[in-house]
Amino acid sequence: MNYQSPVVGPDSLIRTLAEFRFEMRRFLHFSESAALEAGLQPQQHQLLLQVAGAPEATTVTIAYAAERLGLKHNSTVELVDRSEREGLLTRAADPDDKRRAILKVTQKGNQILGRLSGDHARELNELAPLLLQALEAIRMHERIAASVEAR
Amino acid sequence: MNYQSPVVGPDSLIRTLAEFRFEMRRFLHFSESAALEAGLQPQQHQLLLQVAGAPEATTVTIAYAAERLGLKHNSTVELVDRSEREGLLTRAADPDDKRRAILKVTQKGNQILGRLSGDHARELNELAPLLLQALEAIRMHERIAASVEAR
């Protein structure tokens, strides 16, 4: 009988994390490919998603988008520049605070985003079990580590 | 009473996807910061993770790493170049097939990776509920969409 890798321990945690990241990359790869096929740079897709997907009450500014995308303000400005140039969204000065730029997705942007979102829902639905499985395995490791810690 | 956003429909799917991606970025941001603080470029961390986290039986080559990281071969070669130069892993010709390079994480690499893995397990454990919640919401959308489709 072959050596059986342990279910718990530092090595198996690393294997579990590796599996989780691999699944995550697979999803990201799907997402990037889908965006490119739809004529968007992956980051443009993410920008549209966060602008269109903001809660009703939220004022969608550059700063808001930057926070949601995990980017610095200046990187977001550039991303918005490119996206505006391609007619995916509009930027208008906020009348209440003229420093701020309010972002809105155009009809063109919305059409592309809608199609992409359906594709993503389907893909996530397929990938979900593997992601959940990996997450569950990690949580088990963490529970054990915490109980060892507590001794 | 204010307008209440619908629980289902294209807009709420987009909001749900936006939330999911936001949580995912948060995790990625944590991961990247942790890697940098540990003295690794984020991609070097991912490389070490996939090399160290490969199943026992697997021969870990450039091609294997490329597939696990979702990169092209040449990008992976460059990533390995940098990592090898910094003493994080070694590259040795496979005696069975001299075209292939076998990758191994060094002790130095393993130490850093071990520390990072513990941090990641803890963080994922905290983020898991939000990720699961978002995934579950997406699956619900998809179930509804599929049933509408089937009419």
Next chain:
DNA sequence: ATATATATATCGTGACACGATATATATATG
């Protein structure tokens, strides 16, 4: 024996995220 396939490596290019800095507007404080 030679053609084809596979694995890795090299090189030039481009996208993009960032730090540093600038500008405009808003808010706080004496």
Next chain:
DNA sequence: CATATATATATCGTGTCACGATATATATAT
């Protein structure tokens, strides 16, 4: 109310890195 400070966005130069195109070495097929 004047000025200092904070906030929001914009500009510019720089470096990293992933990629396509291409090259080289070794393995496999015919």
